[in-house]
Amino acid sequence: MxxxxxxxxxxxxxxxxxxxxxxxxxxxxxxxxxxxxxxxxxxxxxxxxxxxxxxxxxxxxxxxxxxxxxxxxxxxxxxxxxxxxxxxxxxxxxxxxxxxxxxxxxxxxxxxxxxxxxxxxxxxxxxxxxxxxxxxxxxxxxxxxxxxxxxxxxxxxxxxxxxxxxxxxxxxxxxxxxxxxxxxxxxxxxxxxxxxxxxxxxxxxxxxxxxxxxxxxxxxxxxxxxxxxxxxxxxxxxxxxxxxxxPVRFQTVEIADCLSFLDLMEQLKQEKYDGQTLLSVELKGTIPADLQADQASGRLLDKIQLSLSDSDTVWPIYVNLTTSQQLVKPAFAQMDFEQAIQQTVAGQSLTDSLSDEVPLSIREYFAREEGRTAVQEALKELFSEGGEA
Amino acid sequence: MKIESIHISGFGKWSDVTFDLNDQWQVVFGPNEAGKSTVKAFILGVLFGFPKGRKAGNQLYVPRSGAQYGGSLVLSTKKGRFRVERLGRTKSSLTVTALDSDLEMPNPEKWLADLIAPLEESDFRQVYSFDESELSAVADLTADDFDQVLLSYTRPQAQRFLKWASDRQEEGQALFAQGKNGKRPLNLANREYQELLAQRPVEQEKYSRYQRLLKEQKSLNDDLEQVKQSEQELLNQISEQESLAKAWPLFEQSLKLQNDGGSKTVDQEIQPEIVQQVQRFEQSEKWLSEQQEANQEKVNQLRAVLDEPKEKNQDQLMIADFLEELMAIRTKKQEFVQQLTNFAAQFDHGLPKTLSVQEQERANKSSVLTTSLGGMALVLAIIVVATFSAPLGLGIGLVAAVLLAKAYRDYQARQVIFDRYQPFNLAEAIEKQDDVALAWQKQAKIQALDKEETLAKKQLSDSLLFYQIIDQGDFTNWSSDRLVEWTNNWLQSQESASADKTEQVLNELLTAGQTLAKKLADQKQSLNQVLSQYGVSQLVDFYQLVDEKKADETAQEKRQLIHEQIGQKRYDRLQTLFQKYGEQSAFQLEGKLKNLRQHLQAIREEERSKQQQLANHQSEMNRLIADGGLAQLEQQLANQESDLEVAYTRYLAKVLAKDVVNQAFLGQEDSLSEQVLEQASAYIAQLTRGRYQELKLEKGHLFLSEAADETKMADSKQTFQTAELSAGTRDLLFLSLRLALANTLHEEEPLPILIDDALVHLDAERREATLALLQEVALDQQVLFWTFDEKLNTGQAINLLEY
The missing domain is CATH 3.60.21.10 (Metallo-dependent phosphatases)
Known part of the structure; x- marks a missing residue:
């Protein structure tokens, strides 16, 4: 047959x-x-x-x-x-x-x-x-x-x-x-x-x-x-x-309400990985402040990678924090920061800040929706961590 | 929110003192050093926390009296009346009690923060707390800074954020320089990326090279195929040529055979049966001739016998001789026997033995002596025994015995002799001794003759056997007599028969001879017939012919064999070759073979070189395949792109932070600012008695416009930048803005304004106006006014000197 x-x-x-x-x-x-x-x-x-x-x-x-x-x-x-x-x-x-x-x-x-x-x-x-x-x-x-x-x-x-x-x-x-x-x-x-x-x-x-x-x-x-x-x-x-x-698999793991960096790593290490896995980590629920701070400064992914550096089967490539906290509207402010971020990013061409030396593909990235969204997210993280300090 | 009363337990110079405040305009009078600032500091301390003393030189207001540090405020808010008590400086405790219910707030800090929220301490201080130093500081500001400072007062939090955003921007710029040849991390990363990108054509070139190699490989393979084919063909040719060369000697042989044979060509085949026949003829002729010869010989022999006198056969003669001998012996023997018998008859007991000398003596002797001696001895013995002694007697007895025995023996011997010679006596016996001896000699001779007879008998019987006259078994038991008799008979018969027999035999022989001759003649004729068939007359020639024929046949067979061994095709080719080259053929073959071999060598070289080329190609292709190629380059580029995207996102966020802050606070339409500006305009108009009417904000700068002058043209309003204003006006502007802010902010729960000696350097007129305004403002919002102006120490003013 x-x-x-x-x-x-x-x-x-x-x-x-x-x-x-x-x-x-x-x-x-x-x-x-x-x-x-x-x-x-x-x-x-x-x-x-x-x-x-x-x-x-x-x-x-x-x-x-x-x-x-x-x-x-x-x-x-x-x-x-x-x-x-x-x-x-x-x-x-x-x-x-x-x-x-x-x-x-x-x-x-x-x-x-x-x-x-x-x-x-x-x-x-x-x-x-x-x-x-x-x-x-x-x-x-x-x-x-x-x-x-x-x-x-x-x-x-x-x-x-x-x-x-x-x-x-x-x-x-x-x-x-x-x-x-x-x-x-x-x-x-x-x-x-x-x-x-x-x-x-x-x-x-x-x-x-x-x-x-x-x-x-x-x-x-x-x-x-x-x-x-x-x-x-x-x-x-x-x-x-x-x-x-x-042979290589991408996998996303959701960790909700983790208590600390150590707790996060424990949970990640306990997961089963089939073959060689490139891991995306989504943190949800309540997230400890130190993790948020690390994420805002871009260090969180590095730390997770360092912790898993002796593993042959898994390598983390992405970390995302979904916080339930809203960005506060500061006093005297016309709008909350979220709106301000949206308007700022929408209002201007991001590529103006990038000289010709920046590779074309990168400039194109920021001209696309994907790039703008990424910048918005980064600004949100920046403002949620900073500002108050 | 209004402050109803202040109770200080211990703070600066104050201890255990309570001030009740007016809920609107409250003047606090006191000269310098009266503790005005202390009270203000106290209020702020209770609300926001007492000074920690981290910075050197900070006033700590530790109570001189040693009373408990701190105190409380009674506040009336929209939510009710509360007492806020803060005690202790380093370890302060905060209690907020709702006075209506007497309940303590569970989280006093939060309650306080919520009360002031969204403002923080710094905001409150900036907006709601005025003092002299600030105003004077304002005067020192440059024009640009003035705007900024003024504007910054309109959004105090923005200032903080802006500072923070500036820091981020700096961080961003540390990462990436907009200009060329920057050395910052992102600039370097960019360059790395570009370098990678530049490798793209290299990889593409590698790929093109791979394609070319593939093509070349294919054509090389095709070439190699062809070369291999040629090689194969050549190998076939060489093997053929080799086989030809190998076959050449055989071919030569075959040629030779062809040439040698056929010297006498015989048309006919000579059948093997014919040859056999001839041979048989030859043999039987031979045999017949032999027979003929024998026959003739016998005939001659018999003729000779018949012609010559008869002679006894030798055998007969011999037998006769032997017979004679035998008969002589027998006769002699018989004679002796007769004589002996006669002699022996005399004796009774036959012929006795001759007496020996001993015997003769003995016969003569008598033994009387001995006997008598013996008898005497015996008697003596007895006597002795009986008389003298036994042993001696015995000895003598013994001697006697011996003597007697001897005598007896002698007597016996004589008797024997007597017996032998009976009937004669002893003396006659002795006489006859010689005859007896003679008789015995004859006996011996008879015995010898017996022996001779036996020998002669044997001799005779042997010769009879020899001549086949008798068979062995017949006469072995015959006695001599019988033998003699028979032999005599035979001899006689022989003599008579032989003569007739000879004649008969002769006739037979002659007949036989004739038959033989005829047979021989027939034979010879047949043979000649056969021979003539083949053109020969002699047997010898015939056999030669047969041999030649055989040789021819053998040669023919050999040639056939060779032909088969070589094979028809090769044979033909060799034939052609020979026709062409004759003697040089072998040489030619060798030559061609050599050529072909050289050719093969060359082709093999070519094959090797092509294979080497292919191997080289393959190894280079393998290298190219093992190399990641364009795909690997693209992965590297993708990785770097990903890194750059992340890095630049962060960079952009940092450099855009300021814009976001500005957006959040400034915006195109900042209604709060408008509200503030409107209010400020009202205030400045009031303070300048209508001279300046409007305060505007354009492109980050403030503009003050004059009132329209009826005397001038309708649209000739003058607008001034703050830099263009006089110092005094600037002060008023500052005040107006601050008041407007204090007024418009926090509308739900208006906070008290604390003004500490802020009007000192205003001139009288302006001061009047300001005071009037302040009192007006106080209608809506509590204003606490610290002063040392005596004029204001009126009515409800709190005179600190009284405490």
């Missing part, structure tokens, strides 16, 4: 964001290797489970994938699949569309690449079943055309029809090949392998329309186990099971 692996958003070569350059050595290596290790594990699982196909519905690479190690890893993996009789179906998404031109000749012939136009490819499984795969590759970053309309209706001459689609739910004309679930259901396929959203989610059952999530988490918002989906037909249609493949 048909079985295949659905691995969207592998993002090989994509760096992890939100890490400091003083990451300890073991983690630096783990981070550098993480994508490759996850990919190798994917290949191993495919061979072990003797699937018929491996599907990559977009964003296999980061950018044009111009790293020797990356290309060598891919070629090696594809050749291993070829030897095991497994074929690869691949389309390019919004992050790796640039690679479309360059890789055509470099990969072995068991790799089938979808062109910029929607294509249907019919292939055979080991046991002789005929499977049709339909998909397309991005031509540019945004892909605003209505791609779903070009997908043909279920081909009756094949045993299974599977759609590969890299995009997001939305209105026609939106970015990222916007589609609707109903539109997909109308095509009457047996399975839709989606890519683009990094969170694993089954959008619809019977037939299954699912995002596999990315193969390896890349920042502190992509927490929990990451990997790919093993899709098998066990008699009731194509059903996915999750394969946990990522």
């Amino acid at each position: 048909l079985s295949f692996i659905h691995a969207g958003d592998v993002h090989l070569g994509n760096p992890f964001t939100g890490l400091s350059k003083n990451l300890p050595k073991s983690f630096q290596e783990a981070v550098a290797d993480a994508g490759y290790v996850a990919f190798d594990r994917l290949i191993q699982q495919a061979i072990q489970k003797q699937v018929d196909f491996v599907l990559f519905p977009g964003d296999l690479l980061h950018g044009a994938g111009q790293t020797a190690r990356l290309q060598a890893t891919l070629v090696k993996g594809f050749l291993a699949l070829k030897e095991a009789g497994i074929q690869v179906l691949l389309s390019f998404g919004n992050h790796d569309y640039q690679a479309y031109e360059t890789v055509q000749n470099a990969w072995p012939d068991n790799v089938h690449i979808f062109s910029h136009e929607v294509q249907e490819k019919v292939l055979m499984t080991r046991s002789g079943e005929r499977v049709a795969f339909v998909g397309f590759s991005y031509a540019d970053r945004s892909e605003r055309r209505d791609r779903l309309a070009d997908f043909p209706v279920r081909n009756e001459s094949v045993d299974y029809e599977v759609g590969l689609y890299h995009g997001a739910v939305g209105q026609v004309g939106d970015d990222y090949a916007a589609f609707s679930i109903e539109g997909m259901l109308q095509k009457n396929y047996d399975y839709w392998a989606l890519g683009h959203i990094h969170i694993r989610e089954i959008m619809h059952e019977q037939p299954v329309i699912a995002y596999s999530g990315n193969l390896q988490g890349l920042n502190r918002k992509e927490t929990g186990p990451k990997g790919a989906l093993l899709v098998e037909d066990r008699g009731q249609g194509l059903e996915p099971t999750f394969l946990d493949l990522a």
